[in-house]
Amino acid sequence: MPQVASFTIEHVRFLDPAGQAARPLPVFADDPDALIALYGAMVLTRTFDAKAVALQRTGRLGTFASSLGQEAVGVGVAAAMRPEDVLLPSFREQGAQFLRGVRMTELLLYWGGDERGSDFAGPREDFPICVPVGTHAPHAAGVAHALKLRGEPRVAVCIFGDGGTSRGDVYETLNFAALHRLPAVFVINNNQWAISVPRARQTAAETLAQKAVAAGMPGCQVDGNDVIAVRHVAGEAIERARAGEGPTLIEALTYRLSDHTTADDASRYRDDTEVSLRWKEEPLARLRRYLTESGRWTKAEEEALIADCGTRVDAAVEEYLATPPMPATAMFDHLYAQLPAALAAQRDAVAEAEAP
Ligand SMILES: Cc1ncc(C[n+]2csc(CCOP(=O)(O)OP(=O)(O)O)c2C)c(N)n1
Numbered sequence: 286m287p288q289v290a291s292f293t294i295e296h297v298r299f300l301d302p303a304g305q306a307a308r309p310l311p312v313f314a315d316d317p318d319a320l321i322a323l324y325g326a327m328v329l330t331r332t333f334d335a336k337a338v339a340l341q342r343t344g345r346l347g348t349f350a351s352s353l354g355q356e357a358v359g360v361g362v363a364a365a366m367r368p369e370d371v372l373l374p375s376f377r378e379q380g381a382q383f384l385r386g387v388r389m390t391e392l393l394l395y396w397g398g399d400e401r402g403s404d405f406a407g408p409r410e411d412f413p414i415c416v417p418v419g420t421h422a423p424h425a426a427g428v429a430h431a432l433k434l435r436g437e438p439r440v441a442v443c444i445f446g447d448g449g450t451s452r453g454d455v456y457e458t459l460n461f462a463a464l465h466r467l468p469a470v471f472v473i474n475n476n477q478w479a480i481s482v483p484r485a486r487q488t489a490a491e492t493l494a495q496k497a498v499a500a501g502m503p504g505c506q507v508d509g510n511d512v513i514a515v516r517h518v519a520g521e522a523i524e525r526a527r528a529g530e531g532p533t534l535i536e537a538l539t540y541r542l543s544d545h546t547t548a549d550d551a552s553r554y555r556d557d558t559e560v561s562l563r564w565k566e567e568p569l570a571r572l573r574r575y576l577t578e579s580g581r582w583t584k585a586e587e588e589a590l591i592a593d594c595g596t597r598v599d600a601a602v603e604e605y606l607a608t609p610p611m612p613a614t615a616m617f618d619h620l621y622a623q624l625p626a627a628l629a630a631q632r633d634a635v636a637e638a639e640a641p
């Protein structure tokens with residue numbers, strides 16, 4: 286029988302888990318400041334996550350999704366974007382959002398249940414956090430389609446989880462985006478778990494990247510704990526999209542070191558020894574080791590960075606805690622441009638219950 290199609294999936298890595306260069310690094314990594322900026326963004330994200338979990342535990346924040354261990358995915362992707370591009374994140378992409386200019390106070394407000402946490406002062410056209418799994422993927426196709434129709438050299442970048450790839454929304458999006466050669470990049474933040482469902486029970490496919498093949502777009506895997514590799518692969522895909530060459534699907538392999546959210550206890554379904562092993566691959570230590578061993582990072586600089594991140598996070602927390610809450614009617618007012626008639630009575634009831 287003749288063979289009518291064949292494919293391979295490339296896996297890209299520059300730094301191995303011990304922080305050693307496995308191959309020559311991409312050109313941007315020649316600039317130590319560029320690597321230090323990536324490192325700083327990851328440390329800030331981790332500092333923020335730890336504080337947010339502590340706030341939730343002490344009753345001052347709602348449910349929160351930590352990105353512990355996954356910092357390189359968001360940071361690497363956002364570092365490859367231009368300010369005018371559009372980010373459509375899921376709910377674990379604070380690292381990307383901070384680099385895009387979303388304020389830490391805004392994300393605290395969001396997780397504190399405040400509508401203003403989705404109204405970013407900085408990246409006005411970036412999308413808010415999307416908790417429904419994968420529903421922002423069709424939105425990304427829509428954004429990319431609009432950018433193409435307008436002839437604007439901008440790219441829609443959409444990040445979703447491994448679990449998201451099982452959703453119809455994502456398949457439909459990939460099909461549409463490839464067919465119309467849209468300026469979009471889809472990044473799978475594959476942290477190996479969808480709450481308690483492990484990757485092996487999510488799909489029979491060998492890789493998630495190969496889902497690109499059926500759609501008709503390039504797909505590749507990247508070591509999602511190697512921020513240099515993520516930045517490089519995302520950069521190539523984003524510039525391909527900007528040049529009118531269509532979308533790409535990137536599967537970033539990482540690991541969720543935290544619970545799914547603060548509402549979860551992963552020790553009930555996940556083996557501690559697996560988690561301990563995965564700690565050896567985490568992205569911060571890897572880049573720190575590379576920087577230290579190549580003489581670009583000192584203990585004093587590390588201490589100063591940690592202190593600075595702590596100060597910045599504390600200031601954001603203070604601002605968040607000092608923000609007077611909105612009235613409960615805000616949930617109606619921010620959801621619709623025009624309130625559907627059927628909800629008007631509910632809004633009135635809430636307003637009445639709140640009246641002094
Ligand atoms: C449409 C929809 N179904 C179910 C849920 C409940 N839920 C929240 S997160 C999650 C798993 C998501 O897994 P993944 O896409 O891998 O993202 P991760 O949480 O690992 O970052 C589920 C099922 C939801 N938020 N939205």
Ligand SMILES: [Mg+2]
Pocket residue numbers: 446447448474475476477478479480
């Ligand atoms: Mg997942």
